[in-house]
Amino acid sequence: MSASLLFDLLVAGGLIVLVGLLLSTPNRFKAIVLFICTGVLMSLAWVRLDAPDIALVEAAIGAGLTGALLLDTLGHIESREESSTTDGGGAG
Amino acid sequence: MQMTLLEAISTLLIVAGLFFFFAGSVGMVRFPDVYTRLHSVTKADNLGLGLVVSGLVITASDWTQAIQLLLVWALVMLASTNAAYLISGMAREQGIEPWEESP
Amino acid sequence: MSVGARVALVALLGGLLAALLWALSHVPARGVGLWGMVEPRLATAGAENAVTAVLLNFRGYDTLLEMVVLLLALLSIWSLHVSPLVCPAEPAGHVLRFGASLLVPLMIVVAGYLLWAGAARAGGAFQSGAVIASAGILLLLADSPVLGGHALAVRVGITLGVVVFLGVGLACLMAGYRFLEYPSGLAKSAIILIEMTAAVSIGLVLAGAFAASRRVLMRGYGPREEA
Numbered sequence: 001m002s003a004s005l006l007f008d009l010l011v012a013g014g015l016i017v018l019v020g021l022l023l024s025t026p027n028r029f030k031a032i033v034l035f036i037c038t039g040v041l042m043s044l045a046w047v048r049l050d051a052p053d054i055a056l057v058e059a060a061i062g063a064g065l066t067g068a069l070l071l072d073t074l075g076h077i078e079s080r081e082e083s084s085t086t087d088g089g090g091a092g
Numbered sequence: 093m094q095m096t097l098l099e100a101i102s103t104l105l106i107v108a109g110l111f112f113f114f115a116g117s118v119g120m121v122r123f124p125d126v127y128t129r130l131h132s133v134t135k136a137d138n139l140g141l142g143l144v145v146s147g148l149v150i151t152a153s154d155w156t157q158a159i160q161l162l163l164v165w166a167l168v169m170l171a172s173t174n175a176a177y178l179i180s181g182m183a184r185e186q187g188i189e190p191w192e193e194s195p
Numbered sequence: 196m197s198v199g200a201r202v203a204l205v206a207l208l209g210g211l212l213a214a215l216l217w218a219l220s221h222v223p224a225r226g227v228g229l230w231g232m233v234e235p236r237l238a239t240a241g242a243e244n245a246v247t248a249v250l251l252n253f254r255g256y257d258t259l260l261e262m263v264v265l266l267l268a269l270l271s272i273w274s275l276h277v278s279p280l281v282c283p284a285e286p287a288g289h290v291l292r293f294g295a296s297l298l299v300p301l302m303i304v305v306a307g308y309l310l311w312a313g314a315a316r317a318g319g320a321f322q323s324g325a326v327i328a329s330a331g332i333l334l335l336l337a338d339s340p341v342l343g344g345h346a347l348a349v350r351v352g353i354t355l356g357v358v359v360f361l362g363v364g365l366a367c368l369m370a371g372y373r374f375l376e377y378p379s380g381l382a383k384s385a386i387i388l389i390e391m392t393a394a395v396s397i398g399l400v401l402a403g404a405f406a407a408s409r410r411v412l413m414r415g416y417g418p419r420e421e422a
Binding site: 052060069 | 407
């Protein structure tokens, strides 16, 4: 088994494990962080598939920008949930 | 496998860097609270990255590649310092108390 | 979900996995791809990188549609009128501001480099736009406005990529060629013009999607009201 095959198997296995964890966790914040980790590992996979352009875009947008957007949305959701529970569930 | 002296030194540095990365990850899993975990992640990973970058700089193909690698190390240090400061500040504001050794 | 439904779903997904694995075992070791069709025309395409040539010359129409989709997504997000969060990084604002003041100019230089290197190596308009968007997000987190107070700058910046792309296509039509068929010899200039405006536009669109409102993109989040 050559070194590059071992590396590819590690990356693929890591992706599957991360996605399994991501889909099975009830905590939203943990799911978003796992999503960002999956994006970083996916960008490594693109490099191994000889596609450096896609790897750059995956790292910047998939891991970075989408992660930031999801965390921002999580903040919105949680602040609205907080305000609706303190109001006693008014209009929300 | 026949290796020149430069390649041997480079490999040694990269392996040492990987050891520090591994130590940092073990620390992140095993340490008791947010603040100690931040210590382990930023310090050990930065040292590991520095060693890996030194190993790569030795066998870089020309000086522009070497400067790009050193720039990567400097930027990662800047970014991880910022992130660690922000995380610990937010943890403090959320009221997470530092871990105390139970007597 | 009942137990029977779960079992059926697992069986279906297991069958799909088996079919995918069987298909994967029949994939040739070295992909054939479209290299045979792209390589003879690469010299006159205006870019040495095959990916850039395909994105901006051979399949330029698809890239134009992608940018329109990005613009539509941004307009949909902005039309929700979400009330903006307070600036997220307030407790350690000064450290982040210093870090941002070092990083943002460097990011703009890196974005310019990626744009220029896209002609011969990995890079191009989308990668450069992503770095510009990250610089915009960093500015927003550091409690600084991204575009100052001019509403016109926002509107022009966001639509510039699509408008210039369409304009180049229409100019080709008016010069007697087909839509987006660059005249020979002008392919490189056309690609550079489209890529520059596209990078700026994509960066502003993505940063605007993060800011979630036009006002925040222009003027920043503003002070925190409560402790």
